[in-house]
Amino acid sequence: MPRILEPGQIESLAQGAIPRVRLPQHAGPFRARAERLRQLAAPGAIGHAIGDYLKLMAVVVEAQAAAAATVDPRLPDATELGRARTHRMPPIEARGWAREPLWRVLGAELAERVAGAADIPDQARHELTQVRSLPPEWLEGQADALLSGRREDIEMAVAPFVMASLQTYWVALASRLTEEVVPPLEVPGLCPACGSLPVASVVRVDRRSQGHRYLHCGLCATEWHLVRVTCSHCQNTEGIAYHSIEGGPDAIRAESCEHCHIYRKILYQEQDAGVEPVADDLASLPLDLLMGEAGYQRGSGNPLLWQ
Ligand SMILES: [Zn+2]
Ligand SMILES: [Zn+2]
Missing domain, CATH: 3.90.1670.10 (FdhE-like domain)
Incomplete structure (x- = not known):
């Protein structure tokens, strides 16, 4: 097995001289990701063997970029930020944050955009049509299961779609924070x-x-x-x-x-x-x-x- 050992590089870090946290910039992560997925699916690239899957995911991520650019989520208020700082907790913690129904609106938008894309398999188009009729309470339960890692409760067929919706919402949240409020x-x-x-x-x-x-x-x-x-x-x-x-x-x-x-x-x-x-x-x-x-x-x- 190829195994490359790097010499133990001791990094004498001047802490604070480099950014401790790099927050996402608007829909930037999705744009870079979609472009990279297409590169990696090309002949000769490492992902060519699963190229069709990578190209489908590129369509999903492009839809995330479009949806993230329009959304305006509720941000933590001063009390919530103060509590996060005092207890050294994440200010938009996935498990604890009272996520707005907005994430499901984003999900519906994603499903519509992806289903409307020209270059996706018929099977995926069919599944997306079904996803759009799922009841809100059920989707909320799936989101809870995904965000708290309860694998036994996760419906695998719908998980990528729910995850993509949640990512879109959370990237929009994180891109509106500043480094100072992230302890x-x-x-x-x-x-x-x-x-x-x-x-x-x-x-x-x-x-x-x-x-x-x-x-x-x-x-x-x-x-x-x-x-x-x-x-x-x-x-x-x-x-x-x-x-x-x-x-x-x-x-x-x-x-x-x-x-x-x-x-x-x-x-x-x-x-x-x-x-x-x-x-x-x-x-x-x-x-x-x-x-x-x-x-x-x-x-x-x-x-x-x-x-
Ligand atoms: Zn370890
Ligand atoms: Zn995060």
Whole structure:
């Protein structure tokens, strides 16, 4: 098995000199994600084997970008922000936030946009028509199950659609926050804005974040800093290894931990400026197979993949 060990780089971080949190900019994460999904589905790219699925997801994510651009959600008030700061809690916590019915309106809009797209399979079009007639109470129950990770209560056929609706709502919320109202959490492995798990991490190269690694939230697309060569699940710093597919792209590896046997993927913008955590994680399923065979478990699922 290809296994590349990086030397234990000690990052002498001047804390505060780099952004601790990178909040999403409007519909920006969805636009970048859709573009990347299409790139990764192309002949010769890592995701070509599941290219049709990636292209369908690109249509969904493009609809998310369009819907997110128009929405105006209720933001936490001063009392709610103060409470989050005092208790070091996420200000728009996925499990606790009183989400507005607006997320279902966004869902209906998504279903309509995707069903109206020219390049989707008939089966998907049929399922979307059915989704639009589901009762609100049932959808709310599915949202609760998804956001609190109760897998046994999740209806898999509808989960990608419900998740896409919730993502659209939460990205709209997170994009309206400022860094100052997002306190550092006691648990560094959770999103400081919404408390969800990261999908993957990315080493950024832009001027502000040069060479630093950020975890990317699977729900609200907020990114937060985590020192490199550190397990994103248990924060252990020893026994961290990097795995890649022989002959595969240099821009993506799996970061594993010998302490908890969990891995998450890590993307390198210095190798490929276009990497996007959700899209690249989804397209690199062969790396997941490799890691499964080696006895490691994924730290969390991909919001666009449900089986
Ligand atoms: Zn989040
Ligand atoms: Zn670990």
